[in-house]
Amino acid sequence: MKSISLYVDQDTFLTRLHSFSKLYYIVVAIIIPLIGGSLGLYGLCLGLSFCLIIAGRIVKRVLPLIAFSFTIILTVFLIHGLFNQENEQILFSLGPLIFYQEGLLYATKIGLNILNMLLAFAVFVLTTRPAVLVDDLEQAGFSPRFGYMISSVFQIIPQMMGTMNTIMDAQRSRGLETEGNLLVRTRAFIPLISPVVNSSLINTRERAIALEVRGFDSKQKKTFLQDHKLQREDKLFMAFMTILLIGSVIWRITTWL
């Protein structure tokens, strides 16, 4: 079955790390440059993420994500470089397009921020199995019902996608056109989406029955099949991140003084 999660199943330092350590990494990596307030700190965090990505053997999977974000970063550069209202200092011009320094500087900051967030998330997303994350959350006191909800999404979406082709075939069999001009294609939307919605909602009725008869509403404390505790590596990793965080605060204070 095709999964919607980007998790890469392999045994590396990062996949072994507790999911909370990696979540902590996201937070730290995003706020260090915001606290420190210097472009150089973006460089530091990006560099850190890159090291982790290489160590986690997920470089290949990260590249498409970066490529995807480039279109957004490009629009930011275009719009702010050309039209930002602070623009005064002309930096260069391409034909009729005049780029200004202030706008580009602003766009660089936004671009680096987007990239930084993206990589920090990639470190987490590509190395954490969703089921493990849910288990970790539940063991930390998160409601098992919400845990169920999250795990269920990963099982249900591939299921629903599987019906997509059948529905298209079934409707085409009755003469529905799914190709053509915009009007034809728009008209095809309801006959395609409606069966998915109806059948998945009808299925929820039976699934609710299935859950009820298996003690979903039980007031008992749930048993876990495995314990996930923070290991020595996790503690070291988090300590290191905390030092960086404190460092950035000190940096900020000293630059102020």
Add this chain to the structure above:
Amino acid sequence: MKQLFKTKWNAACFVLIPACIGINYLGKLFASVLKLPLWLDSIGTCIGGILGGPIIGGICGAANNLIFGFTTGDSITLVYALTSLGIGAAVGIMARLGHMKTLSGALLTACVAGFTAVVISTPLNLIFWGGTTGNIWGDAVFAWSQASGLPVILGSFLDEVVVDIPDKFITLLIVFTIVKGLPRKLTSLYELDDEVVSLD
């Protein structure tokens, strides 16, 4: 007021949420297969709000973006979790007020949902990407507004209006058609005033 936000926390609601998130996903997928110039990725959130109430709607919306953000690495989606929450809750409130029963009510709901989305998204756009939305039409409007010297916040607001309002109108029209046809056996699972009557 209590009725408005009343939520049943039973198994039926907890299976409804993943199904709605799945519907969001399929809506987006079909829109792209048919090459429609719309997102149509909040159909499930709206249905969640209508069936389960504003709180379930809000959870559907927020969970949708959080789950996709944390698993598909789309941190851009993540930022808009608040927007989705707002849409789900707004549609839920409108439905509880009885507006999703008629076509005109559905259109009013679309306005409310669209406006909610715009109001929440605009500051997010400003904070994270300096006002753009990543949608080509919307960003063209933003570029125009900046070139003609309008304040950034207004430009970003207009950008978002162009992107969100038409999408929400079509979404709620679709939702209206679908919800009207839901079987009673299903909708009765989510009704509020439902004491078991004794036949003895």
Add this chain to the structure above:
Amino acid sequence: MALIEVKQLKYRYPHTEKLALDGIDFTVEKGEFIGVIGENKAGKSTLCQAFVGLVPSMFRGAYGGKLFVDGMEAGKTPVAELCRHVGLVFQNPFNQLSGAKETVFEEVAFGLQNLGIPRGEIIRRVEDNLARLDITEYRNRNPFDLSGGQTQRVAIASILAMEPQVIVLDEPTSQLDPQGSEEVFKVVEALKHTGITVLMVEHKMEKLAEYCDKILLMHEGKQIAYDTPEQIFSRDDLDKYGIQPPVYTRVSKTLNISKSEWENKEYPVTLSQIVELKEDFPKKLTGRTRLEYRGDEKQEELFDIQDLEFGYTSQKLVIQNLSLQLSKNPTALIGQNGAGKTTLVKLLKGLLKPNSGRILLNGEDISGKSVAKLAGMVGYVFQNPDDQIFKTRVMDEVMVGPLHIGMSKEMATEKARWALEMVGMSHWEQENPYDLDLSERKMVAIASVIAMEPKVLILDEPTIAQDDRGRKVLGSIIKKLSENGVFVLAILHDMDFVAEYFDRVIVMAHGEVISDGPKESVFYEKESLTLARLEQPHMARLCEALDYEGIFLTVEDLKDKGRE
């Protein structure tokens, strides 16, 4: 006190006027095996849900009377508590998965985790039940990747692991193929010997007759009778309740051979009971003499399939080197899941394009035509009606196809009316299809294709989820359309149904046709049936046990000729 006591149980769903359960009243002793029969919508599933307390706690509505399981009142005990004592397994295997677990092991453990059972105990119980249901080898597989029969066994294991005293099985095999059903029935049979109390709803009367201590006959929410299988199946009024007794009973009735010549006659209900009475049966019967269709008969060809080859991926072929001529006799396509039947009909419909080879329809190659173009010529009813229904009125749904292929509104309305009448759904015209139950939605889907007046009608598993009445309606549709010159091709798993309504039978296995001809000969080619892992119709097996030579496919063949 009996383990289960049902006293004047009444229930009504919200927003309805009719009682779904009306005065159900019976008791069950520990370890008994109880069957529940009745036509669709008789209230059987509602009764099952009352046993686990979902009626009324989840569905609300109106409730009356009492239902005790081991002294607990089901209507007043929380489901989370009651589920330790009563387990429920229902029709659709995939919908009863928790939908949140990635492996079979975790799936089976899910309920135990919820109940807070200690970890060591969970692991022991899961291991035991995986072994018991013979699914240990799938323990690390994703439950959604398993077949229907395997999934259903996972569902049963999940319930049994909770160690209930009573297990309620609501048509556990109705949506499975024959192999899957067989797997599940094996489990059910094993359950019978474990001392667990079983309540089972089922349409396969032969199986119920074999397992049950007692049978509850329901009709329109009311309890008609609660008695031994022999008593129930010997009743003369079963037809009124939409029940067809086991083939063994029907044969005995036809030949008037009963177990006791007392006032209330008891006919045999199982094969072993018949064999016991073998002395009383006639020594010789000739069986069916006329053939409804001869393979060699020269007929106008409709489809000409030449050297067809197809695979979803280039490495693995699903259809290999297949050549076949199809003419107008109603034809059944049989074989296990994965034999390539659905792939073949999708190729005929143009939904898939062959890797090599040609398909000619009336002498014209169909590869040049789009699916939408072929729509009016070849009708295809998908297995799951919910993959196509999108209108909120039955009438509108049925009119979709005719309008798409260019009929005028008046014409489409007329055809839709005619089609709905044919499937016996005329009085539901204005209903919302999703308010109907699955068997009725299947009829709507069939009508929506018939209304397009195709020359070819392809049906994929039409009998699934149909009760006796539904099967008869299907049979009449096949007959009527064939008489009108429509070629009906159906994928089927129900051999008794094939034997009754079809002329030609094509057996497929591993993407190849391994047998093809009139049913009278194909059903007696035991080697190819074994190869395709199929069984003869019940009637053929019964007559073999009685040492009759000749061809017997339906009970009518007994009356046909030559009683000595």
